[in-house]
Amino acid sequence: MTSATSARAFDLVIFDCDGVLVDSxxxxxxxxxxxxxxxxxxxxxxxxxxxxxxxxxxxxxxxxxxxxxxxxxxxxxxxxxxxxxxxxxxxLQPVPGIVAVLDALDRAQLPYAVASNGEHTKMQTTLGVTGLRARFEGKRFSSLDVPRPKPAPDLFLHAAERMGVSPSRCVVIEDSPLGVAGAYAAGMSVIGYADLMSAERLLAAGAREVITDLTALHALLELDDVRQIT
Ligand SMILES: [Mg+2]
Known part of the structure; x- marks a missing residue:
């Protein structure tokens, strides 16, 4: 399936920061x-x-x-x-596989953003150290921007609104049960990344499925270069 023929179920990918973008x-x-x-x-x-x-x-x-x-x-x-x-x-390093995923999203011209319970200054530091900061200019959302942090849905709803996308058209990548629960409460589709947390805890929090390697996102998000990933 190519990007030209795919009817994707989403218009925006929202990434958690710590543990999904940066290996912090x-x-x-x-x-x-x-x-x-x-x-x-x-x-x-x-x-x-x-x-x-x-x-x-x-x-x-x-x-x-x-x-x-x-x-x-x-x-x-x-x-x-x-x-x-x-x-x-x-x-600090990027989480293994994330740079290739972001590259593929860029090639497919699919919008993405970051939504973190951390402060903006922390995101600026972590994304800066790992070379990811420029990719998220104007697309960084912190729990300090909203009344309640994750596991409330506020931050995800805020990010979707600011990006101009309906919550039901967002897919969220999260590595913590709190984050999964917040995205699920926002009515979004959640893919759990089980790195330090068990798959069972992420599924129990509302993840539709769980991956243990971010490379799997190329297939799950129907990106255009699955065959190029080794
Ligand atoms: Mg996290």
């Missing part, structure tokens, strides 16, 4: 776990991932406060951001 979840889970251990919480990177992945930072701080039984040190967030900036500058 391993780094953030490691750095956050290290800081939590310093303030007396017993966290491994895996537990950090399972507890905080996909949440906005304000919600993460609420969870930390609940676990501690009191507010964390005032400088915790600043130290986390400082450590992450250093680590991401050194280590």
């Amino acid at each position: 979840e391993r780094i953030s889970s490691r750095e956050f776990a290290a800081l939590l251990c310093e303030i007396g919480l017993d966290f491994t990177p895996q537990r950090s991932c399972e507890t905080f992945m996909g949440h906005s930072m304000p919600r993460c701080m609420e969870i930390v406060t609940e676990l501690l039984g009191h507010a964390p040190p005032d400088d915790l967030l600043a130290r986390y951001h400082a450590n992450m900036t250093v680590a991401m500058t050194r280590e």
